[in-house]
Amino acid sequence: MPTAYFSHPACRRHDMGGGHPECPQRLDAIEDWLLASSIDLALERHEAEPARLADLELAHTHRYVAELSELLQGLAASGESRAVDPDTVAGPHTWAAALRAAGAAVQATDLVIDGKADNAFCAVRPPGHHATRDQSMGFCFFNNVAVAARHALDVRGLKRVAIVDFDVHHGNGTEDIIAGDERVLMVSIFQDPLYPYSGAVPKGENMVNLPIPAYTRGGEVREMIEAQWMPALEAFRPEMIFISAGFDAHREDDLGQLGLVEADYEWITQRVMSVAERHAKGRIVSCLEGGYALGALARSVGVHLRTLAGI
Numbered sequence: 001m002p003t004a005y006f007s008h009p010a011c012r013r014h015d016m017g018g019g020h021p022e023c024p025q026r027l028d029a030i031e032d033w034l035l036a037s038s039i040d041l042a043l044e045r046h047e048a049e050p051a052r053l054a055d056l057e058l059a060h061t062h063r064y065v066a067e068l069s070e071l072l073q074g075l076a077a078s079g080e081s082r083a084v085d086p087d088t089v090a091g092p093h094t095w096a097a098a099l100r101a102a103g104a105a106v107q108a109t110d111l112v113i114d115g116k117a118d119n120a121f122c123a124v125r126p127p128g129h130h131a132t133r134d135q136s137m138g139f140c141f142f143n144n145v146a147v148a149a150r151h152a153l154d155v156r157g158l159k160r161v162a163i164v165d166f167d168v169h170h171g172n173g174t175e176d177i178i179a180g181d182e183r184v185l186m187v188s189i190f191q192d193p194l195y196p197y198s199g200a201v202p203k204g205e206n207m208v209n210l211p212i213p214a215y216t217r218g219g220e221v222r223e224m225i226e227a228q229w230m231p232a233l234e235a236f237r238p239e240m241i242f243i244s245a246g247f248d249a250h251r252e253d254d255l256g257q258l259g260l261v262e263a264d265y266e267w268i269t270q271r272v273m274s275v276a277e278r279h280a281k282g283r284i285v286s287c288l289e290g291g292y293a294l295g296a297l298a299r300s301v302g303v304h305l306r307t308l309a310g311i
């Protein structure tokens with residue numbers, strides 16, 4: 001069965017202003033590389049549908065969803081933009097993009113659970129892993145992965161799911177949402193100290209947080225993952241695995257100072273797939289988070305997808 005690839009033109013139209021690293025060109029770079037490398041031929045493309053408010057409320061408070069939807073729909077109507085935190089700008093196209101980004105994750109989850117795809121990747125913006133239950137921050141509005149994980153549990157009836165986060169930044173939003181939810185195991189790596197300056201002390205027993213000093217290379221990161229993530233994932237036996245796939249721990253990415261390269265992303269993807277194959281019928285839904293060096297981002301998504309697709 002194919003690897004599903006979810007995106008939507010609305011995700012490209014969300015624009016936080018000239019010079020912002022979380023830019024529409026990130027998706028262009030990925031698309032160009034998939035076409036040039038022929039990886040595109042192994043993927044089954046899907047246009048994401050908008051998330052339903054009920055799904056967003058599986059991970060966010062009713063009040064947050066109501067207030068953010070009012071703000072973003074207002075900006076869509078007026079054509080104005082507004083900063084919601086020093087790094088994060090909502091504009092006229094943010095509402096549509098945020099709904100499609102979360103919708104992609106939910107739809108991909110349904111497709112994989114229904115056995116219509118082996119696994120899926122969501123090439124979406126805005127990213128999600130810094131969005132907490134009730135706060136937008138760090139380029140994120142809705143927590144796409146947390147919404148999808150809760151959908152798998154609360155709507156589709158799975159009993160245990162794992163979230164794997166290899167973005168260079170700590171997934172504080174995901175941790176805020178799922179800390180203490182014993183149905184979810186979250187394993188992550190992140191550079192420490194680095195924005196958002198959290199994660200060194202996990203908020204719940206269902207977290208395996210690996211803070212990593214700047215300038216660590218891939219070999220050491222792999223050893224830590226093998227020693228800390230893998231036994232926890234094996235013991236947890238997840239029925240499905242979600243990946244917060246940020247590629248800003250790449251050596252070429254200026255938003256962090258870690259030293260991962262394409263081969264490391266291939267290795268991480270393989271290790272996650274091995275757990276999924278043993279316990280989860282191979283079920284993986286991976287969602288784009290960070291990754292700001294356009295060439296490195298495109299090549300890294302390429303090896304991630306090639307590995308997921310088994311080509």
Ligand SMILES: [Zn+2]
Pocket residue numbers: 167168169246248289290291
């Ligand atoms: Zn990041």
